[in-house]
Amino acid sequence: MLQKLEDGILEGIYNAKSGHPGGSLSCADILTVLYFNQMNINEKEPQMKARDKFVLSKGHCAPALYSVLAQRGYFGEEELKNLRKLGSKLQGHPDMGGVLGVDMSTGSLGQGLSAANGMAIAAKLDKIENRIYCLLGDGELQEGQIWEAAMTSSHYKLDNICVIVDNNDLQIDGEVSEVMNIYPIDEKFKSFGFEVINVDGHDIPEIIAAFDSAKKIKGKPTAIVAKTIKGKGVSFMEGLAAWHGVAPSEEEYTIAMEELI
Amino acid sequence: MSEKKVKATRASYGEALAELGAKNSNIVVLDADLSGATKTAGFAKAFPDRFFNMGIAEQDMFSTAAGLATAGKVPFASTFAMFASGRSYDQIRNSICYPNLNVKVCATHAGITVGEDGASHQMIEDIGLMRGVPNMMVLCTSDDVQTKWAVKEISEIEGPTYLRLCRLDTPVIYEEGQKFEIGKGIQTGEGTEATVFATGVTVSEAIEAKKILAAEGINIRVVDIHTIKPIDKDLIIKCAKETKRLISIEDHSVIGGLGTAISEVLVEKNPAHLIKVGINDEFGKSGKATELLKYYGLTAENIVKIVKS
Numbered sequence: 001m002l003q004k005l006e007d008g009i010l011e012g013i014y015n016a017k018s019g020h021p022g023g024s025l026s027c028a029d030i031l032t033v034l035y036f037n038q039m040n041i042n043e044k045e046p047q048m049k050a051r052d053k054f055v056l057s058k059g060h061c062a063p064a065l066y067s068v069l070a071q072r073g074y075f076g077e078e079e080l081k082n083l084r085k086l087g088s089k090l091q092g093h094p095d096m097g098g099v100l101g102v103d104m105s106t107g108s109l110g111q112g113l114s115a116a117n118g119m120a121i122a123a124k125l126d127k128i129e130n131r132i133y134c135l136l137g138d139g140e141l142q143e144g145q146i147w148e149a150a151m152t153s154s155h156y157k158l159d160n161i162c163v164i165v166d167n168n169d170l171q172i173d174g175e176v177s178e179v180m181n182i183y184p185i186d187e188k189f190k191s192f193g194f195e196v197i198n199v200d201g202h203d204i205p206e207i208i209a210a211f212d213s214a215k216k217i218k219g220k221p222t223a224i225v226a227k228t229i230k231g232k233g234v235s236f237m238e239g240l241a242a243w244h245g246v247a248p249s250e251e252e253y254t255i256a257m258e259e260l261i
Numbered sequence: 262m263s264e265k266k267v268k269a270t271r272a273s274y275g276e277a278l279a280e281l282g283a284k285n286s287n288i289v290v291l292d293a294d295l296s297g298a299t300k301t302a303g304f305a306k307a308f309p310d311r312f313f314n315m316g317i318a319e320q321d322m323f324s325t326a327a328g329l330a331t332a333g334k335v336p337f338a339s340t341f342a343m344f345a346s347g348r349s350y351d352q353i354r355n356s357i358c359y360p361n362l363n364v365k366v367c368a369t370h371a372g373i374t375v376g377e378d379g380a381s382h383q384m385i386e387d388i389g390l391m392r393g394v395p396n397m398m399v400l401c402t403s404d405d406v407q408t409k410w411a412v413k414e415i416s417e418i419e420g421p422t423y424l425r426l427c428r429l430d431t432p433v434i435y436e437e438g439q440k441f442e443i444g445k446g447i448q449t450g451e452g453t454e455a456t457v458f459a460t461g462v463t464v465s466e467a468i469e470a471k472k473i474l475a476a477e478g479i480n481i482r483v484v485d486i487h488t489i490k491p492i493d494k495d496l497i498i499k500c501a502k503e504t505k506r507l508i509s510i511e512d513h514s515v516i517g518g519l520g521t522a523i524s525e526v527l528v529e530k531n532p533a534h535l536i537k538v539g540i541n542d543e544f545g546k547s548g549k550a551t552e553l554l555k556y557y558g559l560t561a562e563n564i565v566k567i568v569k570s
Contacts, residue, residue, distance in 0.1 A: 049333075096331070096360050104331060105360040108351050111324040115356055118328020118336075121313065125289070126332070145352075148321035156313070 001071060002032045006233055006260045008067030012083030012090070014253040019084060019092070022243040024064040026168040026201070026228040027135060031068045033207045034133055043073040046100040050128050053103040053119050057112020057146075058137035058166065059093040060245070065102065066090050074101035110143025112136070113163065117149055120158040131215065135164045139171030141182040147192065153221040154193030161221040162214045163194070166201065168230035170241040189223040201226030233260050266405070266433040270426040270461070271369040273405040275300025277412035278337060282308045285416060291326050291338040293319045298428075299339040299369045319344040320352045323366070327356040330363045335416055338364060342371035342384035342425060346391050357421050358396045365415050366391075367424045371401075372512030373540060373557060374429040374462055376550040383545035389517020391423040392490040398443070399490040401425040401519075403464035406435040407487055414443060425461060427512070429550045432465040434485075446493040448500070452480030455568050456500040458509040460486045460519045463559055467510060470564035481568060489522055497526045501533045508536045508567055512559055515539040536567060 005028050013019035035041070039052040056065045063083060070077045075089075082088035089098040093107030104115045116134035123130050140146060153161045165185055173179050182188075186196045195217045197210045207226065214222035230244070231237025234256040248256055282288055282304050289311045296302040296314065305312035315322040319340050326336035338345075345368040346353070357364045373383045392399045398420065402408040408426065415422045441447070446458075450471055459467040467483040474481055484500060486492065501507060507527075509520035520537030527533050540557055554560050 055328075104328065105355070108355040111320075111327075111352055111356050114321045114324030114352075115328035115331070117321075118325040118330070118334075119332050120328075121289075121325070122329050122332030122334050125311070125334070145318075145320045145324070148316075148318035149324070151318070152315060152321055152325060155316075 001036055002028060003260055004071055005032055005064070005067045007257060008070055008077065008080045009063040010248065010253060010256055010260070012063045012066060012080045013247045015081040016084035017247050019063055019247055020060040020245045021248065022170065022230040022237060022240070023058060023137060023166065023168060024061040025232045025234065025237065026230045027061055027064050027166045028232065029202050029204060030135065030164055030166065030207060030226055031064050033204060033211065035068045035072050037208055038211045039133070040130065043101065046074065050130055052131045052133065055104045055112040055116040055132070055134045056094055056106055057134055058109065058140050059106030062092065062094045065094055066099070069099065069101040075099065109137070109140045110145040113146055113149035114152065116161060117152045117156070117158060120160045121156060123160055130160065131162060132160055133162050133164065135166060138165055138167045138169065138176050138182060138185065139179070141165070141185065142180045150189065150192040150194070157219050158221050159218050162211065163189070163221065163223040165223065165225045166228055167225055168228040170230045170239070170244065172241065172244045174241050186225050189225070194221050194223040197222065197224045199224055199226050201228035202232060235259055267430040268405045268433060269428055269430050270402050270404070270408040271300050271428060273408035274367060274369070274412055274424070274426050275303045277409040279303040279307050281413060281416055282311065285335065287333060288335045288337065288416060289313065289329055291315055291322050291336060293317055293322050293340040293344065295340055301339050319349045323349045323352040323364070324356040326364045327360070327362050336364050337367050339367045339369060341382060342368035342387045343382055346387035346423065347384060350390055354394050358394045361396045361420060363419050363421070365422050365424065367426060369426040370428045371425045372427060372462065373545040373553045374427050374512055374550040376428070376553060377547050379547035380544035385514045385540045385545060386517060387425060388489055388513050388519065389521065392522065396421055397490065398422045398488070399425070400488055401461040402487050403461055403485050404431065404434040406433065406437060406439055407441055410441045411487065418443070427462050429462060431462050434465055434468065441487065444488045444491045444493060446496045447485040447487070448482055448496065449485070450480065450482040452482045453504050454479050455481040455506040455508060456484055456504040457481060457564055458484045458486055458507070458519060458523055460489060460511055462512050463510045466559060466561045467564060469561035470568070473561060473565050474568055479568060486519055489519060492522050492526060494526045494530065497523055498531045501527060501531045506536070506568065507533055508538060508564065510538040510559060510564060513539050515541055538563065538567070
């Protein structure tokens with residue numbers, strides 16, 4: 001399942017000749033666990049009111065979201081190769097108006113957690129017991145609105161909120177700690193009133209255990225800080241900021257697809 | 262028409278909102294620590310479970326409102342026009358308008374009539390900013406009766422709306438029961454010497470100017486453009502054809518606002534000269550609202566002078 005997801009990410013970006021492979025691959029394990037193990041969703045009833053919801057706040061990693069939605073049956077896998085192309089419903093960044101299964105349009109960094117909070121507040125008002133998941137990039141934590149939203153999650157005791165930080169340690173211009181240090185991530189979320197769980201973001205059982213324990217936390221939101229590797233699974237992409245926002249060449253694509261088998 | 266009563270449109274907004282809250286349980290209200298000034302406090306008191314104070318964090322507020330709307334709520338989010346259309350432009354554009362979510366951005370303290378707070382709080386670019394965003398409907402109401410209609414109307418229309426409201430007490434123009442329609446201007450008078458297009462706080466000034474001029478035998482008409490987007494193209498063209506002169510007057514920059522919106526219609530459909538009265542590409546300043554209206558020429562007296570010149 002995971003391999004198909006990773007293939008889908010690269011297929012889309014390769015065909016589009018643009019996109020963000022590094023951060024899409026670093027969160028692939030997390031999305032696999034969410035969409036195939038954790039979330040209460042039904043592709044046959046995508047707008048089901050009591051469904052769990054997912055907000056990809058780091059919207060540039062749309063290829064990962066599209067790929068997992070295709071694997072889950074929200075649309076045909078053949079659509080993935082049309083990513084970013086004129087006339088395709090797969091816009092460069094997630095568009096909830098165009099793709100069933102996308103719970104929130106994102107792209108301008110820093111806004112997703114606020115939207116997730118809105119969904120969580122609505123669920124409380126409607127007495128629906130669903131989970132709202134929100135994936136943040138580590139570089140994205142430099143956006144001030146994330147911390148405004150973190151205050152809101154905590155102030156309104158949104159225990160149905162589960163934040164995941166894709167801590168791949170790289171952003172476009174280099175290492176996160178060098179561009180603008182955001183560490184310690186766990187201590188920051190703790191001080192904002194979150195329950196914090198640190199995990200290896202590529203250890204599937206560990207990720208599952210973290211989500212399971214987050215569900216039991218009452219009265220406050222949870223943040224899972226997932227240590228990940230940018231470009232995970234493709235040897236020449238792993239750990240390199242240069243692979244934040246460029247597509248592989250034909251030769252690189254062929255090598256990558258072989259490595260991912 | 263009665264001009265004895267005065268009331269700020271922000272106050273009418275607060276009253277209408279509290280009334281609507283009883284009728285529609287999906288309405289939720291968000292504010293950013295200004296509920297006393299934006300007048301959402303009335304709703305907060307009546308429906309505390311559906312009121313969310315987001316603190317001094319406007320960007321978070323508008324994106325949160327977007328999230329609430331995805332779940333079927335009808336969020337009314339209020340702060341000053343500066344912090345809505347200015348500080349939170351990106352959130353309104355990307356979190357609300359791009360996904361076409363049903364959020365009502367109700368921005369008070371628009372224009373120079375904010376008064377003493379000065380330029381940092383006098384938002385004179387908001388109409389331009391908001392009408393440029395796809396999917397956004399833009400309203401700017403002129404009195405108590407119209408504002409109460411608008412609040413109810415937008416609660417029943419699916420999609421993002423920007424409602425521009427003001428701090429200053431202004432005359433109640435319309436009688437109870439007056440009919441309004443989104444996208445349809447309201448013409449007062451049939452005079453052919455000039456048409457004065459106005460919106461928000463300048464409508465009552467234009468109507469006063471019409472009275473002064475009528476006493477001197479000069480007959481003009483006033484058009485209240487409460488919906489700036491979609492704008493009433495037909496009425497603008499009709500007035501351009503029927504009247505000798507066209508004037509627009511607004512508590513907003515002459516760049517991007519009512520005058521610009523009218524110009525766009527005229528240039529395309531019926532080329533005509535338009536005198537644009539507004540803030541001439543400069544920041545506002547501190548002072549009493551009534552003094553500032555005079556200073557920037559947003560008065561009945563100035564309209565009279567322009568018509569007679």
